Each structure stands twice: as C-alpha cells, then as structure tokens.
Amino acid sequence: MLEVQTINKSYKKKSVLENISLTIERGEIVGLVGENGAGKSTLLHMLSTLMRPDAGEIYWNGLSYRQHYQEIKQKIGFVPQDLAIWEHFSVEDNMRYFEQLSWKNIGIEACKKICEEMQLMQWKEPVSSLSGGMKRKLNLAISLIHQPELLLLDEPTVGIDMRSKQEIGRFLQLLAKTQGTTIIYTSHDMSEIEQFTDRVLLIGKDYYYQNLLSARGIHVDCLS
C-alpha cells in the first residue's frame, strides 16, 4: 500500500504541490490527471524516490521513504515522460544492458517474454527503426525487469496509436491482476483513463477537468 501524507514541494519560491495526501492499495491502477504544469511529473518523481518532498512523508507498505530509501527504491519501476533507451542498440541489446544493471537478474528469456506480452516483437531490430509506440513499449518493458511492486508511468502512451494504447492498457491490467502490481499513470487521454484505471486522482482545483470527467460519469478525487 502506498500512503502519502501531506507532502509539499516548491521549486525555489514557486509552490507546486501543497498538502497532498493519498492512499493507494496493492493492485490498484490509478490515473493521475491535471492540466499542463499541475505537478503530475513532480509527484511521480517524489513517489519514485528521485526527488524528496520539502515536507510530509511517503510510506510503502508501512516503511517510510526517508528511513528505508534503499529498500523501497528497489521495489519501484519508473518510466519518465522522456524516453531513456539506447537508439543504436537492438531491442534485445537494450533489454540485456538494463537486465545487467537491474536489481534482479531474471535472464534474457524472461526479458523477451515481457516484450512479447506487450506485443513488442522486433527483438533483433535497432531501436532507431522502431515507431514511437514501440519505443514506449520498450521503455515500459525495461522498467519491469526488476519486477517492481509499484509502477509509476509518466504519460506512457503519449503520441501512440489506438491499438498500441489498448495493448499497453490491457498489459497493465494483467500486471495489476496477476502480480498485484500497484500502478499510477498520467495521461491526457480521458477515454484511456476511463477504460484502464480503477480510480482517478486530479491535481489542482481544475473545474474544466472535473466537469470533463463527471460528464463521462467518472468519479474523480481532487488532491488539492
């Protein structure tokens, strides 16, 4: 279970997140929405341990991030908004490289299986020859090598076609259901959010988003 207790974050004097609290259960898929600049990526960076809140605390299964940083870090998979893969290597070589660096060594066959479950079949192809959607799938596959319990995805489906979106969404649902992975992901695509998440969290008092989601019959919890 993830628990966030009244965290704050400012960049210099600019306050971005104020008194954010939330709880997410094991195996839940939560959509994080809000307008550009609302603070979604900032929140995900703090949940990933890459950034510390100025105040407040975050707990994973009752362990505080501050005190159990090293242990918690290994339980988290984070896919940042920008791609982080080796363009001139093949899909296989990318997976091999990141598997070597990983907290857990699952072997290359298990890596291939992750890609195949996501319908990423171009195992021998150089990444530079893949479409944007395929690259996103690879970035996601890399984040799963160490079998994270908490998966944080910052706009994993931006700019990709309907079919790949469906494949990624279904894959995430399978992961949550079969492995109990807790998943938080941001997206600006409300159909996708509606289809693949169990619950929606909105950052900021943004009535436009609230109305948009309510019109679709989606219940939304506001974080600030």
Ligand SMILES: Nc1ncnc2c1ncn2[C@@H]1O[C@H](COP(=O)(O)OP(=O)(O)OP(=O)(O)O)[C@@H](O)[C@H]1O
């Ligand atoms: N490193 C930084 N230094 C200073 N300000 C920053 C930094 N990172 C983000 N900000 C500011 O913090 C606010 C929140 O940014 P953030 O990237 O978290 O928003 P977001 O909700 O992810 O937006 P988007 O939908 O565009 O990805 C923005 O006003 C942004 O300009």
Ligand SMILES: [Mg+2]
């Ligand atoms: Mg962002």
